[in-house]
Each structure stands twice: as C-alpha cells, then as structure tokens.
Amino acid sequence: MAEPETFKIRRLEISDKRKGFIELLGQLTVAGSLTDEEFDGRFEEISSYGDDHVICVIEDEASGKIAATGSVMIEKKFVRSCGKVGHIEDVVVDSGFRGKQLGKTVVEFLMDHCKSMGCYKVILDCSVEKRSFYEKCGLTNKAIQMSNYFA
Amino acid sequence: MAEPETFKIRRLEISDKRKGFIELLGQLTVAGSLTDEEFDGRFEEISSYGDDHVICVIEDEASGKIAATGSVMIEKKFVRSCGKVGHIEDVVVDSGFRGKQLGKTVVEFLMDHCKSMGCYKVILDCSVEKRSFYEKCGLTNKAIQMSNYFA
Numbered sequence: 001m002a003e004p005e006t007f008k009i010r011r012l013e014i015s016d017k018r019k020g021f022i023e024l025l026g027q028l029t030v031a032g033s034l035t036d037e038e039f040d041g042r043f044e045e046i047s048s049y050g051d052d053h054v055i056c057v058i059e060d061e062a063s064g065k066i067a068a069t070g071s072v073m074i075e076k077k078f079v080r081s082c083g084k085v086g087h088i089e090d091v092v093v094d095s096g097f098r099g100k101q102l103g104k105t106v107v108e109f110l111m112d113h114c115k116s117m118g119c120y121k122v123i124l125d126c127s128v129e130k131r132s133f134y135e136k137c138g139l140t141n142k143a144i145q146m147s148n149y150f151a
Numbered sequence: 152m153a154e155p156e157t158f159k160i161r162r163l164e165i166s167d168k169r170k171g172f173i174e175l176l177g178q179l180t181v182a183g184s185l186t187d188e189e190f191d192g193r194f195e196e197i198s199s200y201g202d203d204h205v206i207c208v209i210e211d212e213a214s215g216k217i218a219a220t221g222s223v224m225i226e227k228k229f230v231r232s233c234g235k236v237g238h239i240e241d242v243v244v245d246s247g248f249r250g251k252q253l254g255k256t257v258v259e260f261l262m263d264h265c266k267s268m269g270c271y272k273v274i275l276d277c278s279v280e281k282r283s284f285y286e287k288c289g290l291t292n293k294a295i296q297m298s299n300y301f302a
Binding site: 028029030031033039041045075083090114115119127140144147148150 | 192301
C-alpha cells in the first residue's frame with residue numbers, strides 16, 4: 001500500500017533552493033539561473049519586508065520537493081482611508097502534483113494572510129485561461145492588465 | 152493675457168495633503184477621510200521603502216493645487232534571474248486639468264523610474280475604457296485582472 005501523501009504549507013525558507021523552488025518557478029515563466037549568493041541575497045531582501053511580502057510554498061514531505069508556490073505583496077495606499085491591497089504573484093503548481101487542489105490551497109493561504117493584514121481587497125493578473133480557476137478561489141474579473149516589457 | 156500654465160512633476164511631499172492630494176484621489180475611488188496624523192503616518196510608512204515605492208504628483212504652480220498623481224511599487228522577484236517588476240497604481244488627473252497630457256506625463260515618469268531601478272517590465276490594471284489611453288503610453292493588453300473584495 002502506498003504511503004499517504006503529506007503536503008505542508010509554510011513560508012519560503014532559504015533551504016528551499018535545494019528543494020526545487022527555482023525549477024518550479026521555471027514552469028511558470030523564465031526563471032533564469034541563480035547562484036546561491038544571488039538566491040540568498042534576494043531572499044534576505046524580500047524577508048526584510050516581513051509580513052508585507054510573503055512567499056509561501058507547499059512541500060511534499062515524502063519527496064522533500066516543493067510542489068507549489070505563490071507570493072503576495074502588501075501595498076499601502078492613501079485611498080480607502082489608508083487602505084491596504086494584496087498583490088498575488090507567481091502562483092504555480094508542479095506538473096507532477098496537479099489535480100490535488102494545491103493551487104487553491106496556495107491562493108487561500110495568501111488571501112488569509114491579506115485578511116489578517118487588514119487588506120480591503122486582493123488582486124492578481126492572469127491569462128484568460130486561468131480565469132475559471134481563480135473564480136473557484138473566490139475572485140472575479142473586473143479589469144484588464146496592461147504591461148510594458150523593457151527587456 | 153493669461154499667465155502660461157506651469158506644471159511641475161515631482162515626488163509626493165508631506166505638505167501635499169494641504170494641496171488637494173486626497174481630494175484628487177477621491178476622483179479615482181473612495182478616498183475616505185484622513186486626519187493629519189493618519190496621513191503623516193502613512194506618508195512615513197511609504198517613504199521608508201525609498202525608491203521601491205514612489206508616489207509622484209504634478210503641481211499646478213499657479214494655483215498650488217495637485218493636478219495629477221500616480222504611484223509605483225517595485226516588486227522583487229526570484230523569476231527572471233531575480234528580476235524586478237514595477238506595479239503602477241492610482242493614476243488620476245484632476246477633472247479641471249484634463250486634456251493637457253498630464254496623465255501621460257505621470258505614467259512616463261513612473262515608467263522611467265522603473266527603468267532606472269532595473270525592472271524588466273511595468274504592469275498596471277485598468278478598466279477596458281482606459282485601454283487606449285495606456286496604449287498611447289506604450290503599454291499593451293495581455294492579461295486580465297481578478298480581484299476579491301474583503302470589505
């Protein structure tokens with residue numbers, strides 16, 4: 001009989017570089033190559049924001065691999081009586097772990113964080129194809145994203 | 152003969168609360184009411200991010216009123232070899248100052264800041280009606296925005 005799968009959701013740790021975190025991001029977009037020093041430096045930069053920039057991961061404890069990830073950055077505004085907005089970014093589930101609701105678990109973890117931080121809303125940008133997934137997570141489509149690539 | 156209009160673009164200053172900055176944001180969305188202490192506290196919080204969270208304003212020097220504003224927050228990522236992305240937010244031009252390219256000036260100021268910070272792209276969310284304005288600023292539509300309002 002196979003062992004039951006055990007997934008644990010938590011914040012990114014510096015040791016996750018060895019657990020396939022960057023390769024997982026490569027399934028979402030161009031991850032590029034990173035030295036350990038570059039990874040550690042960026043990890044420290046993001047960590048310095050504390051609860052205002054959180055990256056979460058789901059680890060498959062059987063294999064020790066990162067199975068899913070997502071991040072959220074809290075924006076402090078003047079509108080809405082100094083309201084805060086959570087910007088969700090870089091949500092991806094490893095192709096070998098899809099169909100297990102891990103993406104939904106990541107989005108819910110990040111939204112719960114935004115609620116606990118007092119955000120009045122959470123927003124994210126995605127392709128039209130991902131719309132129904134995010135609707136299942138409780139989000140709705142009201143606007144479009146515009147972008148300008150410099151490089 | 153009327154005096155020539157003089158507009159100056161610069162970063163937000165704490166004295167801009169007295170120059171109609173919050174009322175201008177009220178033309179974009181629900182601004183709410185703010186005490187001077189709340190304004191000053193949020194100003195200090197945002198200022199603590201330095202070049203990573205910049206709010207710019209255009210002041211009409213003849214009237215001493217803030218005529219336009221916009222903000223940008225720099226996100227530090229792991230993807231794209233530790234790339235950075237600029238998130239433009241809260242762009243608005245006072246209804247009495249429209250048709251003077253002030254919105255385009257704000258967006259270009261914020262995009263120039265993102266380039267100088269080494270961002271590989273800049274993104275923003277807007278209504279479908281604003282699409283052609285942002286296309287004139289050099290942005291294109293590639294994705295949709297999803298949102299969830301908690302309050």
